[in-house]
Amino acid sequence: MATIVPPPSKRQKIAATEKAEREAEESRIPNGLGSIRIQFVDQGTGNAAGPSVAIDVQQATVKNLENLLNTLQAKDPSERTPYRFFFNASKTQAENDTTSILDIDRDIYSSILKPGLRTVEDNIVLQYAPQAVFRVRPVSRCSASISGHGESILAATFSPATSSLLATGSGDNTARIWDCDTGTPKHTLKGHTSWVLVVSFSPDGKILATGSMDNSVRLWDVKTGEALGGPLKGHTKWITSLSWEPYHQQAQGKPRLASASKDATVRIWDVPLRRVEQTLSGHKGSITCVRWGGINRIYTASQDKTIKVWNAKTWTCLHTLTAHAHWVNHLALSTDFVLRTAYHDHSLKLQDTASTEAKVAQAKQRFESAARVNGKITERLISASDDNTIFLWDPSSFDPNSNATPKPVARLLGHQKQVNHVSFSPDGHYIASASFDNSVKLWNAIDGKFITTLRGHVGAVYMCCWSADSRLLVSASKDTTVKVWDVRTQKLKEDLPGHKDEVFAVDWSADGAAVGSGGKDKVVKIWKN
């Protein structure tokens, strides 16, 4: 009897596939093309990284370019950053046309030389954008399934500071804070007299704000679970959305909170004084979403088909965007992620004990690096509507002095039913939109070009949420499943069945460790790798 050779180990298998890939790569690029000259330019600032370098065409793959760029920047081998490369295909160098920017996915040959955009004799200017140095591992199992709520869970959000705290709002008139490490309930926040529709952590993660069907907003101490005073009354209809003032703009110890309501107003609350600082009225229908931007702007979307941009200092309405033909359901900012997490980043260098100045500086620095495109701080806005379309706006380009209605950057067409939720990836390169037509669509966030459709859900998709490294996306649907999608391959990464009914809310923690979801089956599920 012959001896059976043991199956190859995992390392051997990986080595074999890598070798095969390398060979395939090399055979794809023809020999004898010589070398090309490449100039690296930072996409954010527009600064050149070192002199232009000559590189063999055969070697010019993204992986090698990454190595080269890291070496050019004299980075320590332990601190190597992965990069994404873009190429501006417009012929004139001076013109900064964003519509002809190519994403180089594998190598220079296949994306630039082969289509004939440049020849080997040209000097090729490559823009680079750093990708997250950390990698979020896709969640694959349900680590805890916690019951406690007596009714459907309507909202769920993680604390920006840690992935161990999840807050949920429910139809049983309570909000709860869960300890995700142990999978146990931590606090039950009782006080509302009707459903809790929205929950929102302050950017420093110390206060939780809840908005309810009983027309009031309540504030809670996250650590102790105590109510911070009584309800904030003022709205005449239920609360639809909450948004905190960005951390880097808050006056010391005086955070403010914007609450949007069905009664067509937004109220700005002074949190320590617990009173209304300002009421923004002007919309004619229920306000569906409010966002407090990082450059003194407040954005509101309403069912009166308009989006309004407000000045967060003088409280005047600056622009009314009237492109949509039906209710505007949701708004997202390209800086949502950094505004939400403020000074908490993946390195966790800055602890809560750090000085406030350091925190503000860090939050400001994070905001600016996320918002900077071509050296300018721009906050892009995206709006989803019932007219099945999405509009991409650049509010910083609106002329404050003209009365003309501002023009959108792009109109994203493709969904076949109402679009319920949109979100920017944390690095600002992608837009994901969740629609009632059972699909999630990915769009390029720079020019609004369609990238792909992620199909797999068999019911309306209610929400989608990005991982912190922008490489994964999680979506929650009416079909009772949560699905994780890989953005790079544009495929389903993990299917997470387990809920017994519709999933209304899903959130990926800011550090990427856990996904929390809740829905009609009254159970909170924590998903981990």
Add this chain to the structure above:
Amino acid sequence: MPQNEYIERFQKQYGKRLDHDERVRKREAREGHAMSQKAQQLTGLRAKLHQKKRHAEKIQMKKQIRAQEERDVKSAGPSEPSSTPLPNYLLDRSQANNAKALSSAIKNKRAEKAAKFSVPLPKVKGISEEEMFKVVKTGKKTAKKGWKRMITKPTFVGPDFTRRPVKYERFIRPMGLRYKKANVTHPELGVTVQLPILGVKKNPQNPLYTQLGVLTKGTIIEVNVSEMGLVTAGGKVVWGKWAQVTNNPENDGCLNAVLLV
């Protein structure tokens, strides 16, 4: 072209009389008078028939008027938008909740284990073979043999069925008594939908009848529920579901069933 459309054909070829519209208008204007005269003058059976027709028409008219009036009335908005908690993005939307309610009801029911074995009609009246089968005696050779049977009850026959050669065909399932669709009711919601039949799972009378696809009262059939949009716990669309026949299709000419949940 059907033969009875000669008027349309003529009009297409030669057009209408010049006073056509005028004549139509006048005929319509006369209609009320003509009706009234009929109602007064007709006697006997004709009067009865006429009255019956008028009665039905009047009911229809009244219904229509009522519906029109209802449409005009502006109802006050409901104070509470919905009794079940909903996230704010679903609050202002009117939803078709039928199929949804169906699937959750099914899930609730599945939790009770015993429910699996209970069916709405636990007992059925036996049907004798004499009632079920008619001996076919037509033809010279068949009459001699006497083993050919005609099934006298409605049947379900799969879409790809072809009859066997006459020589070998023992059971004949008449074309006129074949069914493809069933009116399936969800017991808890009272929603009735017409669904295609996928197969006969069990005829309580006799395993042979199951094989033949005979549809009698109490038969368990599988129906295609894909258009209801039910979803399993794993997120897949439910395709087939079982239902039990509740009526005597041979008497009623239709097939009613109740979904087993």
